Amino acid sequence: MTTYVRAPEAARQLGVSTATLYSYVSRGRVTRKLGADGRSSLFDLAELERLREQNRRPQPPPPTIDVRIASSVTQLNEDGLRFRDTPVEDLVDLPFEQVCGLLWRRPDVRLAPVECDRITPAESTDDRPASSPMMDLVSLVASLDLPDDPFDAAARVLGAIPVALGGRADPTLGYAARLTAAWVQDPAPEVTAAINTTLVVLADHELATSTLAVRVAASVRSSPAAAMIAGLATLDGDLHGSASHHVHRLLDDCRVEGVDQVLDRHRTEHRRVPGFGHTIYRRHDPRFDLxxxxxARLPDPLDRLRVVSELRTRAGSYIAQPPNVDLALGALTYVMDLPPGCPLFAIARLAGFAAHYREELDERPVRYRGLSY
Structure with missing residues (x-):
């Protein structure tokens, strides 16, 4: 014989509120029957007991990936950043090629020019947005005939990039000089030095999200080209390799509207100010000052360093977090009047991608398989 109870008792049996009880009804988890008066609700006590037992069952843990990744490529903590146990501040004056050699454990690395087609940025239309600079690099990697050795493959891609961007193909020039020529005619030495330092300090950053994407690809033995594409696609995210683009635009807004006005708007709209804060460097990002x-040494005919300095000074009144390397990179592209989407971050990080790809090959394959239930 079926036993029925009214809504308050049904809710008590389940240990929920009456509102939750009726949400169960609407979702079909429990059956509601009208009483003889046509208004009151009745519930089958046996059905309530079954639902109560079901709710008591332990729920399986969410899907997870639990992998320990040991890497000797880069070491970082609150105290600083080291490539192969060498402090990055000891490397900033070295040519980028030499830092690649350190990361790859290959002396005398040459990033020789590679003939390739020029990258022609797509024009925006009403129907199709312009492709991003990161995706242009993806297309370049896909177009090249790359060897299976990750270091040779990365060297070939890096050698092709200045040519593809319209830089110099003169093999007697250093890499930074060939790359700088893609954006600046007859650059001053300070300009080339700034580009070289950018490439050095951004060459790797341990297990960043894009680097993890490269290692996942390597773990299933994807080709170096496919792994680089995986890393570049991840770098395209606004919260990763594209963060400095937003800094560049922030600085431009500060110049037009005033620093305090722009910071006030961000605070009022509860928007994060790009270029500040880091999950690892809580007190100080060592790459920022470098x-x-x-x-600060760049030629500045447009007086843009003043805006950078004012933002850095005034931000302390608005933001509790210290500046990070994205602010410095955005400042560089802003002062040099480069395109906001200039892919310096991605070009630099190709060096680290190759080192992590090669290191991952020594690990158990397919170790990033997640658990699902």
């Missing part, structure tokens, strides 16, 4: 020091 790069901003080079930015």
């Amino acid at each position: 790069l901003l020091d080079r930015v």
Whole structure:
């Protein structure tokens, strides 16, 4: 014989509120029957007991990936950043090629020019947005005939980039000089030095999200080209390799509207100010000062360093977090009047991608398989 109870008792049996009880009804988890008066609700006590037992069952944990990743490529903590146990501040004056050699454990690395097609940025239309600079690099990697060795593959991609961007193909020039020529005619030495420092300090940053994407691809034995594409696609995110683009635009807004007005608007709209805060460097991002020091030496005919300095000074009244390397990189592209989407971050990080790809090959394959239930 079926036993029925009214709504308050049904809710008590389940240990929920009456509102939750009726949400169960609407979702079909429990059946509601009208009483003889046509208004009251009745519930089958046996059905309530079954639902109560079901709710008591332990729920399986959410899907997870639990992998320990040991890497000797880069070490970082609150005290600083080291490539192969060498402090990055000892590397900033070295050519980028030499830092690649350190990361790859290959002396005398040459990033020789590679003939390739020029990158022609797509024009925006009403129907199709312009492709991002990161995706242009993806297309370049896909177009090249790359070897299976990750270091040779990365060297070939890096050698092709200045040519593809319209830089110099003169093999007697250093890499930074060939790359700088893609954006600046007859650059001053300070300009080339700033580009080189940018490439050095951004060459790797341990297990960043894009680097993890490269290692996941390597773990299933994807080709170096496919792994680089995975990393570049991840770098395209606004919260990763594209963060400095937003800094560049922030600085431009500060010049037009005033620093305090722009910061006030961000605070009023509860928007994060790009270029500040870091999950690892809670007190100080060591890359920030190294790069901003080079930015401060740049020719500045448009008086843009003043805006950078004012933002850095005034931000302390609005933001509790210290500046990070994205602020320095955005300042560099802003002062040099480069395109906001200039892919310096991605070009630099290709060096680290190759080192992590090669290191991952020594690990158990397919170790990033997640658990699902």
